[in-house]
Amino acid sequence: MPAPRFPRAAVLAGALCAALGSCAPQATTPGTVQSSTPLTRASFYPQETGLAWAYLPEGEVAGGAPYVVQNLGPTLFGGEAVSATRMTGRGADQTWYRVTDAQGVKLLGIRKPGVTVRLQPAWLEYPAPDAWRAGLTWQGQSQVSLVADDGTVKGSGTLSYSYLVQERRTVSTPGGRFDVWVVTRQISDTVGGLFPATQQLWFTPFVGEVRTPEGLLLTERNFAPRSGGQP
Template sequence: MRRSLMALSLLLAACAPQVTQAPEARPFLRSEAFYPSATGLEWVYVPEGEPITSPPYRVRVEGPALYEGQEALRFRAFGRGEDRVYYRQVGAFGVRLLGFQDPSARVVFTPPLLEYPPEGLLAPGYRWGGRVEVKVELLSPSGREPLAQGRLDYAMEVLEEREVRLPAGTFRVYRIRQVYQDQAGQTAYEVWFAPRVGEVRTREGRILVERNFQ
């Protein structure tokens, strides 16, 4: 049975056994960027519908890095056995995703996938998208092993702007629909993005319960 490239790459990390580390004590920070990306910023999430006391998922900006020879920022997502690093570029062009890696697999998008557009364009009704080549490799002590490669089309649309109340506070958010299409089919997600805060609902259906900046 064929799986979509996006689903396959995300599934690999979920299958890899990991040890969840205890959170480190970190100071409260300040960030004024439309797309927050300063080193040390951290977001804490729980799955929608679960108590806020449930074991959390965390996303932390770990700082500059190189990915496939390109300068990027490391965004580490971890919790409940997951541990994955996303490599992004953030600038006047918006937010680009170069790829991601976990202990079992490495995924590369060529050209980088545009997750968010320039901040001045983000508004209800705005659409963007593109086509990327996706390369998925398995990682082992002996090196990398090619697993899958192909094209991935993506289309994003800002559905609306509205106010939402979450455990982390009340936010004005953009509801964004993400659609990914490859030879195996189509997959759709919805995220809620709050300017200068970040994603308050992720495409996995996790809601923000805490952050270490304002």
């Protein structure tokens, strides 16, 4: 779904500082009681709690308020153990609920203010780590339910998706230089076009999405490359 364009909010500066730890020191103030999660090197499909990425729309003038994506960690979704990832910024507020296993990355649902999108069976977003190659394809179909906060079902239908790994190439973004897999994603649904029909994304192992399906480019992240110069 295209990232919504909303007016820039001053509070994003604080959100980015908290997520990416990149703010300059401020004057000493009384401390507060807080908790934090030590950051680790990311796995092939980065899912560790506390990892964060900042993005800007492709083609936009640099320096704008970013969208911030952060791994929130384990939670429950529909009674299943999942990992939650949230995107905020420019008025956006969206949370994805995923499971990562030997088969790849599966999306069980999406949460937006006032509504939850449930997918059954889960949508396979990424294949098994050792399956990546140019020309790889996968596809599937999920039943979609749109559920309001009061439990009312606002809509239902079918979503069909297909993926094609086009190539592997090197790209540069404000966030660095990356060796990416270029993937084209096609989607159709019967619930009013939840997602644009065709998108292109760039994925780098141990880094994540360098270009999201919404056309956002990576500008910063709060974890280091793997040893040996690998992403």
